[in-house]
Ligand SMILES: Nc1ncnc2c1ncn2[C@@H]1O[C@H](COP(=O)(O)OP(=O)(O)O)[C@@H](O)[C@H]1O
């Protein structure tokens with residue numbers, strides 16, 4: 001039986017969302033398969049790591065997690081023949097060891113979805129689920145991601161970027177660049193998610209304030225032209241070098257709620273009955289789009305996945321101007337909340353098939369990398 005370490009929580013604004021994703025969409029279906037030994041690894045908000053079966057129970061996080069973290073021993077990682085978890089058993093100084101066959105990071109946001117955790121797993125030489133280091137890092141930075149996709153001629157709404165420190169030193173050229181865009185504009189911190197620090201501005205009088213808000217969250221800022229006649233969709237994708245798209249999904253949160261974390265994650269029960277719940281509240285699956293536009297969205301999402309170098313899974317968000325019928329790329333989420341299992345289910349892939357396939361893809365990528373030559377014989381050292 002293979003041992004899977006499900007890693008969740010983390011030093012991110014999306015810490016709590018990650019707990020739900022891990023417990024309901026990964027640990028539970030993995031255990032239901034009966035094929036894996038599942039180890040829960042929780043990273044607390046202060047960055048400490050814990051490994052304990054009690055961490056599989058949602059009730060612990062509803063009350064008592066602080067107490068647990070104070071008393072429980074922290075986990076140590078041993079980089080030996082892959083990755084081994086070590087913790088004190090609190091019993092006569094004995095230690096517990098568990099060798100990990102595959103890691104399943106279910107982290108959203110900073111220090112997890114951004115490539116840093118993937119880097120650690122890569123160094124340990126352990127197979128892991130989801131995007132690799134570079135795809136995760138590129139996806140996490142809205143500027144970098146638009147530069148990478150733009151180089152492949154993937155359309156985005158016109159945008160400019162700059163550092164808050166540059167704006168402070170000499171605002172004139174930057175404001176001139178922004179003035180070349182057409183209002184309304186979106187002002188965003190480059191490297192945050194969940195709509196945190198984002199403002200939609202309708203005229204130049206609101207601009208400085210929005211820039212200040214964004215600068216509060218990140219030194220790197222992106223200002224984008226708003227896509228008109230907006231129809232927003234998201235496309236979950238799975239695979240390594242032969243990715244497949246799930247259904248094109250239309251999130252149904254109101255446009256004025258775009259900045260509202262609660263609207264995305266907490267209000268899933270208040271919308272019309274024809275819509276289905278997802279981790280972003282309610283949504284239409286499949287999105288109600290003319291066939292050609294639907295297919296265009298699906299194919300653009302796959303192009304983005306390839307351009308960014310995603311593997312395992314990711315979710316590509318697109319903004320469609322329904323009048324001009326242009327599909328614009330907005331962003332990629334390397335570890336979509338709850339894996340977008342609700343969408344895959346509609347494509348006929350059950351929750352446990354989804355996690356099983358993601359683990360298979362992790363091994364497949366790992367094996368492909370193992371086959372690559374990483375050493376090179378030289379007599380370089382002998383010259384000294
Ligand atoms: N250029 C744009 N045109 C129209 N709407 C946008 C644009 N950029 C962002 N939005 C709206 O704001 C939301 C949040 O922006 P997004 O870039 O997705 O940030 P986050 O990483 O916080 O999800 C989007 O889901 C969309 O509703």
Ligand SMILES: [Mg+2]
Pocket residue numbers: 317331
């Ligand atoms: Mg978004």
